[in-house]
């Protein structure tokens with residue numbers, strides 16, 4: 001199913017699941033088979049599962065946990081894969097070492113040497129691992145595989161092993177994939193291989209929209225074999241007319257898909273189209289952007305006669321979508337944390353900052369923050385559940401001959417300390433929190449993180465001039481980690497609230513699939529540190545760089561295409577009213593230019609004058 005925003009793809013997927021249960025439920029139960037539904041996030045998985053009445057015959061999960069549930073039984077294959085993977089990494093590191101130029105700094109050489117030793121030790125250690133498990137970050141020596149490994153390992157198994165494919169189809173004769181545009185190509189290939197082998201015994205469905213691909217690792221368009229059925233959905237059920245027109249205009253320069261319909265409302269007996277609003281404000285990039293956004297909101301409240309547009313401190317009814325949010329970070333109180341993992345930081349940190357998946361953040365977000373909250377709020381059951389799940393001190397193998405009551409007491413004390421260190425008045429740094437957690441063995445540590453905690457000397461912040469290529473990536477990691485560990489620990493809670501969507505801000509990348517009545521989209525290249533998106537280039541306000549032109553010539557895509565897709569996703573989230581606020585250095589010239597693009601009707605483009 002390939003269809004535009006708001007066309008009801010997810011709704012259809014859920015109805016499809018319900019139909020399968022109605023038609024095949026009895027047989028599935030008898031054969032101990034289940035229906036699999038794969039979503040992009042845990043949150044989406046929870047929503048869909050609730051929509052099918054939490055039926056145990058439906059297995060809704062992210063691709064990672066789905067693949068792990070399939071592969072975990074193949075321990076011998078996993079062990080062989082890991083050994084191979086370590087050998088590969090070793091060869092890469094040794095190759096780097098042999099090719100370091102004369103200007104490569106000593107600390108980079110040292111880090112390379114340490115990594116080589118670490119992998120050699122891991123190579124030794126895995127021979128002792130009895131069974132591998134799945135964790136947030138890889139630690140092969142302890143038998144833990146991380147997210148990326150699961151994808152690579154399981155898809156390889158699926159592509160290469162006939163028996164594995166048979167097993168997939170036997171366990172899950174129906175597999176639906178939502179948001180298929182952001183699925184890794186290797187996963188699509190793997191599922192297709194199962195389908196080719198099993199034919200009518202395996203029903204595979206992809207639901208997506210190539211124009212809503214956000215991640216560079218996503219496949220975009222899933223190739224359709226000739227004997228597959230395409231299910232069109234031309235109508236848009238979410239957007240009011242004004243926003244539907246905008247969505248079609250944005251797509252016109254992309255893939256030309258045109259949607260019809262638009263959201264309708266009951267008016268007595270009749271169904272009438274909702275008109276809604278879609279406006280653009282073009283404002284100057286200066287130090288008053290916060291105030292200007294507030295002014296726009298007040299203006300809309302007045303124009304729409306809707307008080308809910310007024311800025312609110314609590315229960316804000318307007319969803320504000322920002323690209324990467326320095327403004328939100330500063331205002332919500334995690335400016336340093338934002339800077340550490342975004343300014344001149346490795347791409348993986350920047351991307352992983354948005355959904356808290358970056359490896360330096362994982363132990364904090366998955367255990368230490370929720371643990372501190374549970375302790376503070378006296379939720380003993382949650383405290384225990386978290387510790388059981390994450391702490392090696394409570395793992396069965398480590399409890400033999402131990403006085404459990406004492407161990408629990410010990411853990412309670414450390415948990416309280418973690419909470420204190422992260423309190424709003426605390427002077428502690430993130431390094432203090434992580435060091436405490438590591439030394440008290442509260443949580444298993446990603447070896448990369450352990451290395452930075454142990455190695456104080458290599459972490460001292462200094463700026464590196466004249467970096468050789470290749471060294472730059474490692475250096476930016478070292479610099480970022482130094483800044484990260486030095487961050488005040490009391491910035492973690494506001495950051496967590498932001499990531500958990502408890503603030504009125506969301507990232508533009510994170511709102512896929514969601515819908516809100518009132519949406520305000522901030523376009524501000526000056527705020528973002530992400531080179532992959534540029535609203536000024538997308539709107540033609542800034543020239544393409546020489547590098548962009550080269551990429552285009554080579555058939556690649558530039559920030560223009562990526563930004564168009566992001567913009568499309570943002571604008572199509574609104575069910576009623578949309579405002580786009582564009583910050584640019586020269587608003588007057590921008591207004592003239594944008595009028596000529598035909599994306600927004602002229603009457604809906606405003607400048608600072610309207611706010612005066």
Ligand SMILES: Nc1ncnc2c1ncn2[C@@H]1O[C@H](COP(=O)(O)OP(=O)(O)OP(=O)(O)O)[C@@H](O)[C@H]1O
Pocket residue numbers: 003004005006007008009010011012209212237238512513514515572
């Ligand atoms: N057949 C329908 N009739 C009326 N409303 C519908 C229908 N199908 C879906 N909707 C409504 O339209 C909205 C969008 O549906 P849904 O989220 O399933 O679309 P989608 O294609 O998955 O959207 P997106 O690609 O933007 O994530 C929802 O509010 C849903 O309740």
